[in-house]
Amino acid sequence: xxxxxxxxxxxxxxxxxxxxxxxxxxxxxxxxxxxxxxxxxxxxxxxxxxxxxxxxxxxxxxxxxxxxxxxxxxxxxxxxxxxxxxxxxxxxxxxxxxxxxxxxxxxxxxxxxxxxxxxxxxxxxxxxxxxxxxxxxxxxxxxxxxxxxxxxxxxxxxxxxxxxxxxxxxxxxxxxxxxxxxxxxxxxxxxxxxxxxxxxxxxxxxxxxxxxxxxxxxxxxxxxxxxxxxxxxxxxxxxxxxxxxxxxxxxxxxxxxxxxxxxxxxxxxxxxxxxxxxxxxxxxxxxxxxxxxxxxxxxxxxxxxxxxxxxxxxxxxxxxxxxxxxxxxxxxxxxxxxxxxxxxxxxxxxxxxxxxxxxxxxxxxxxxxxxxxxxxxxxxxxxxxxxxxxxxxxxxxxxxxxxxxxxxxxxxxxxxxxxxxxxxxxxxxxxxxxxxxxxxxxxxxxxxxxxxxxxxxxxxxx
Numbered sequence: 188x189x190x191x192x193x194x195x196x197x198x199x200x201x202x203x204x205x206x207x208x209x210x211x212x213x214x215x216x217x218x219x220x221x222x223x224x225x226x227x228x229x230x231x232x233x234x235x236x237x238x239x240x241x242x243x244x245x246x247x248x249x250x251x252x253x254x255x256x257x258x259x260x261x262x263x264x265x266x267x268x269x270x271x272x273x274x275x276x277x278x279x280x281x282x283x284x285x286x287x288x289x290x291x292x293x294x295x296x297x298x299x300x301x302x303x304x305x306x307x308x309x310x311x312x313x314x315x316x317x318x319x320x321x322x323x324x325x326x327x328x329x330x331x332x333x334x335x336x337x338x339x340x341x342x343x344x345x346x347x348x349x350x351x352x353x354x355x356x357x358x359x360x361x362x363x364x365x366x367x368x369x370x371x372x373x374x375x376x377x378x379x380x381x382x383x384x385x386x387x388x389x390x391x392x393x394x395x396x397x398x399x400x401x402x403x404x405x406x407x408x409x410x411x412x413x414x415x416x417x418x419x420x421x422x423x424x425x426x427x428x429x430x431x432x433x434x435x436x437x438x439x440x441x442x443x444x445x446x447x448x449x450x451x452x453x454x455x456x457x458x459x460x461x462x463x464x465x466x467x468x469x470x471x472x473x474x475x476x477x478x479x480x481x482x483x484x485x486x487x488x489x490x491x492x493x494x495x496x497x498x499x500x501x502x503x504x505x506x507x508x509x510x511x512x513x514x515x516x517x518x519x520x521x522x523x524x525x526x527x528x529x530x531x532x533x534x535x536x537x538x539x540x541x542x543x544x545x546x547x548x549x550x551x552x553x554x555x556x557x558x559x560x561x562x563x564x565x566x567x568x569x570x571x572x573x574x575x576x577x578x579x580x581x582x583x584x585x586x587x588x589x590x591x592x593x594x595x596x597x598x599x600x601x602x603x604x605x606x607x608x609x610x611x612x613x614x615x616x617x618x619x620x621x622x623x624x625x626x627x628x629x630x631x632x633x634x635x636x637x638x639x640x641x642x643x644x645x646x647x648x649x
Contacts, residue, residue, distance in 0.1 A: 199236045200238075202238070203258045218352050229342050259284070263578050272300045284299075335382070341395070360438075361429045425446075457480070458481065468514040479516060479517075531596045541613075552601075574586045618630050
């Protein structure tokens with residue numbers, strides 16, 4: 188009997204999201220769930236046992252009986268991922284790593300892991316497992332960007348502990364981006380076109396997650412008045428992680444019809460041009476849209492051209508914000524500082540813009556040249572990179588020599604603008620003062636950052 192049990196024991200695959208190697212006092216970013224490893228778990232054959240470890244909250248048992256370890260990490264977390272991989276390799280466990288960073292620098296990763304997946308792992312995962320079973324694992328597996336997303340299994344969200352993350356459900360409807368922003372690696376990893384999952388499959392996934400339960404008309408009316416509590420209590424909040432959820436209006440309208448019927452609140456990334464179409468904005472509002480995340484990036488059309496995002500520069504940002512707000516949709520804006528020619532006053536100008544236009548939530552980042560981007564190549568060729576310590580490539584540290592301010596001025600300016608945006612005075616002006624847009628939701632979002640920026644090491648003394 189014991190021999191039979193041992194023979195039937197499933198081989199265990201450990202999927203790991205490594206933690207950042209940093210002082211815990213600096214850990215101020217709230218934690219969202221992720222879909223990459225749950226997607227990988229979903230395409231793993233049932234004859235294997237799969238466990239997902241988020242090292243931010245869970246301890247890794249390096250002595251566990253594991254057949255295969257797969258890791259995924261963005262650039263600033265890659266050094267810790269390499270450490271984790273080496274610990275398992277010392278114990279004879281095969282290690283595989285994927286993600287944007289190692290897809291760009293596979294030779295670097297192969298110094299620490301047995302095999303690298305370049306590109307979307309779901310489409311080559313079965314080949315990896317089959318090769319490992321037959322003791323012919325290749326060092327590099329290349330996954331292209333042309334795969335059809337039809338039939339993609341739903342991610343195994345149940346393998347993530349929901350207690351660790353803010354209460355929302357992440358859903359993906361498309362992959363890829365036709366834009367070629369110089370600091371962004373999305374299009375290189377996922378392709379230069381939007382690949383859409385069939386709308387019917389997305390809707391089926393949503394219906395499988397969210398059962399009926401809310402009194403639709405009454406609670407929707409409350410939400411339009413800014414009282415969203417019933418949705419938060421029932422955890423009926425969806426975050427569409429696509430680069431541009433509104434890229435194809437006809438496709439998005441099909442999804443929004445279903446969202447209205449299922450009765451959810453949702454937010455997504457979109458480009459500023461949605462402000463052109465009042466009917467589309469009204470459809471968004473009716474379907475439960477609570478926010479759009481817009482990458483404004485820069486207030487200068489010249490800078491937008493520099494970063495290859497000139498299409499955004501043709502819009503009057505203030506007017507676009509006003510039109511979106513008029514439909515009861517909040518705006519999460521993101522900005523990038525550190526373009527050549529900008530001086531330290533850029534941080535004050537961004538803050539004034541955020542305050543004047545009452546952006547409901549906003550973040551400013553330092554322009555960061557990730558490996559594999561045209562910005563990295565340009566700064567590397569010109570000798571302006573001052574660090575290739577990947578942990579500093581987190582948009583909060585300056586890793587190149589700026590023109591117009593010093594590195595110290597850049598980093599201090601970033602800390603100051605975060606402090607200003609998430610001050611009590613700013614939050615009152617942007618969120619509490621009438622007219623309000625979903626104040627409960629945005630006050631909660633802003634208060635998290637109000638508390639978190641004050642945990643930033645040394646911030647309180649500055």
